[in-house]
Amino acid sequence: MKRIFSFIWILLVFATLTQAKEIRLSYELSLSHPENHIFGVNVMIRNNSQKFLELTMPAWTPGTYELQDHARNMFQFTALNEKGDTLSTSRMDFDTWKITASGSKNITITYKVLGLYPDAAACYLGADRAYVNGAAVFMYVEGRKNLPATLKVVHLPDDWQIATGLTSLPEPNQFAAKNYDELIDSPLLMGKLKWFSFKVAGIPHYLAIWNLADSNMPVKRVLHNFQNFVRQVYQMFGELDYTKYVFLIQLYDNFDGLEHRNSCTLSYYPDKFNDPASYDDFTWVGFHEYFHNFNVKRIRPNILGPFNYKRPAYTKRLWICEGLTDYFPDILFQRDGFWTKKRLYRQLSEELTLFQTLPARKWMSLESSSIQFWHLSDNKLNLEISYYNKGELVGWMLDLELLHRTNGEHNLADVMRYLYRKYYKHGIGFSEKLGIQRDVEAVAGSSFQSFFDNYVRGTTDIPYSKFLGFAGLKLVAREDTMPYTGIQTFKSKSISRVYDTKRELKNSQDSIKNVIMGSPAWQAGVSKGDVILAVDNQTVTDGNWVAIIRKKSIGSTAAFLLRRGTRVLTKKVPLIKSPFKKYGVLEDPTATPAQIRLRNLWLNGKKVHLK
Numbered sequence: 001m002k003r004i005f006s007f008i009w010i011l012l013v014f015a016t017l018t019q020a021k022e023i024r025l026s027y028e029l030s031l032s033h034p035e036n037h038i039f040g041v042n043v044m045i046r047n048n049s050q051k052f053l054e055l056t057m058p059a060w061t062p063g064t065y066e067l068q069d070h071a072r073n074m075f076q077f078t079a080l081n082e083k084g085d086t087l088s089t090s091r092m093d094f095d096t097w098k099i100t101a102s103g104s105k106n107i108t109i110t111y112k113v114l115g116l117y118p119d120a121a122a123c124y125l126g127a128d129r130a131y132v133n134g135a136a137v138f139m140y141v142e143g144r145k146n147l148p149a150t151l152k153v154v155h156l157p158d159d160w161q162i163a164t165g166l167t168s169l170p171e172p173n174q175f176a177a178k179n180y181d182e183l184i185d186s187p188l189l190m191g192k193l194k195w196f197s198f199k200v201a202g203i204p205h206y207l208a209i210w211n212l213a214d215s216n217m218p219v220k221r222v223l224h225n226f227q228n229f230v231r232q233v234y235q236m237f238g239e240l241d242y243t244k245y246v247f248l249i250q251l252y253d254n255f256d257g258l259e260h261r262n263s264c265t266l267s268y269y270p271d272k273f274n275d276p277a278s279y280d281d282f283t284w285v286g287f288h289e290y291f292h293n294f295n296v297k298r299i300r301p302n303i304l305g306p307f308n309y310k311r312p313a314y315t316k317r318l319w320i321c322e323g324l325t326d327y328f329p330d331i332l333f334q335r336d337g338f339w340t341k342k343r344l345y346r347q348l349s350e351e352l353t354l355f356q357t358l359p360a361r362k363w364m365s366l367e368s369s370s371i372q373f374w375h376l377s378d379n380k381l382n383l384e385i386s387y388y389n390k391g392e393l394v395g396w397m398l399d400l401e402l403l404h405r406t407n408g409e410h411n412l413a414d415v416m417r418y419l420y421r422k423y424y425k426h427g428i429g430f431s432e433k434l435g436i437q438r439d440v441e442a443v444a445g446s447s448f449q450s451f452f453d454n455y456v457r458g459t460t461d462i463p464y465s466k467f468l469g470f471a472g473l474k475l476v477a478r479e480d481t482m483p484y485t486g487i488q489t490f491k492s493k494s495i496s497r498v499y500d501t502k503r504e505l506k507n508s509q510d511s512i513k514n515v516i517m518g519s520p521a522w523q524a525g526v527s528k529g530d531v532i533l534a535v536d537n538q539t540v541t542d543g544n545w546v547a548i549i550r551k552k553s554i555g556s557t558a559a560f561l562l563r564r565g566t567r568v569l570t571k572k573v574p575l576i577k578s579p580f581k582k583y584g585v586l587e588d589p590t591a592t593p594a595q596i597r598l599r600n601l602w603l604n605g606k607k608v609h610l611k
């Protein structure tokens with residue numbers, strides 16, 4: 001007993017001594033130049049014993065899966081020792097600077113960052129507010145990402161507040177992070193904010209909203225809906241593994257969101273909340289980002305954390321991280337009454353209809369699509385599928401297959417709980433190499449080899465009717481009666497959501513965003529980017545080319561007058577019967593009691609023990 005005690009004591013002393021020698025890191029963020037949109041950053045390194053130090057700016061923001069090369073917006077990198085002497089520095093590559101420490105124990109690195117865009121993955125400083133995604137602002141010390149760090153915000157205007165998931169220190173505007181990953185996974189929204197909160201499982205959830213006064217956001221309703229979906233996820237996993245959660249909401253002319261470990265950022269148009277479809281969009285994205293708190297921030301492939309911020313983290317598993325994070329909010333919205341069953345069926349059938357129009361579904365698998373996302377092609381709709389879109393569909397079919405095989409004993413939520421316990425609770429991610437097939441099989445007690453071979457690794461057509469039949473659901477296909485050209489100008493919201501064309505939605509409805517490969521317009525030589533001026537000598541405005549075509553008959557030809565750059569040209573497009581169908585999901589009136597039982601289990605889920 002004594003010996004054990006002494007041994008522990010020696011260990012403790014040793015740990016304290018090593019800690020004393022360890023580098024201490026603190027960051028200071030200055031908002032002194034809002035008019036120029038320039039952040040000042042100091043990184044203070046204490047107790048340095050290294051001859052050289054390397055500092056790197058991340059090349060990407062976790063959650064975005066695309067290279068942003070944040071170093072492009074930083075400038076005036078310098079390093080000073082404790083006496084104020086400038087140390088020698090050199091840029092090693094695009095993201096990394098090297099400092100010759102020359103025996104200096106205490107070093108202060110300073111640099112500036114231009115912050116022009118309050119997008120979720122970027123940073124912005126203006127007279128109205130500041131938004132910081134840490135990946136775009138804070139450099140890390142190579143080899144020291146695991147060290148704790150503090151952050152102090154200076155020159156914060158008196159009437160501004162700071163919203164962040166970081167732990168507050170007793171001193172004003174100061175925060176602590178366990179390590180670099182946590183520091184940059186905790187964005188900051190600063191400005192005149194309106195605060196609201198609710199509790200689920202006794203844990204506070206805050207909404208910090210910028211620009212509420214200029215919006216028509218119905219705050220009470222938003223709070224009610226957000227609380228409901230947090231409660232749904234709590235009931236699904238049985239616990240909430242954080243001490244606070246913050247929704248950082250900016251109301252301005254943008255629509256995006258990004259997940260973080262105990263917070264998320266949401267942006268939405270301030271004046272659109274009265275429109276039911278827009279309210280739906282906002283709430284849905286809020287739920288999607290919140291669900292990520294479990295799926296991707298906690299349940300994740302092992303390649304997604306700890307991160308390599310210099311290189312793309314290629315993974316075949318984004319269909320799990322994103323596709324299933326699209327699927328569960330749909331199901332849970334229905335479960336808590338925010339959506340009717342009919343609305344859920346419509347959502348899922350719209351995803352299905354969209355997927356069936358994509359030429360690339362014949363050659364690009366879900367796994368391949370996950371890898372592709374880092375370097376998107378110049379025409380996503382013709383050359384790619386989306387792991388959001390097919391991932392949601394495969395999640396849906398997997399859920400039904402699991403219920404069917406286990407006679408209602410297990411579903412996809414059981415798989416999520418299994419992954420949560422098996423991996424997250426042991427501090428690891430699931431295998432990038434193996435994915436989750438073995439885990440699905442462990443839950444189901446049978447092989448899913450052919451399911452994954454066909455629909456995850458392969459491009460076999462999904463036999464939707466077979467899976468839907470398990471739950472007494474029917475897939476109905478309606479012929480599209482509108483003459484088909486293959487021209488797409490994007491009015492559809494679901495295309496916008498899945499294929500990230502939201503910015504293009506704001507553009508003219510007359511400029512062609514895609515011509516479906518192999519379609520009549522494709523064969524006639526109509527191009528993406530052409531602007532439709534007239535159809536059959538009728539002037540086109542605000543997307544009314546669709547109405548003109550709708551009045552024409554199948555078998556006829558339409559003359560499209562197009563502007564391509566400075567040229568004007570005419571293309572004659574034969575109008576044919578659409579090769580695509582519009583799908584709907586209905587409850588089969590002839591369903592057996594066993595099928596109806598599975599349907600109810602699918603819709604209602606099952607009760608989980610709550611902590």
Ligand SMILES: [Zn+2]
Nearest residue numbers: 288292322325
């Ligand atoms: Zn997402």
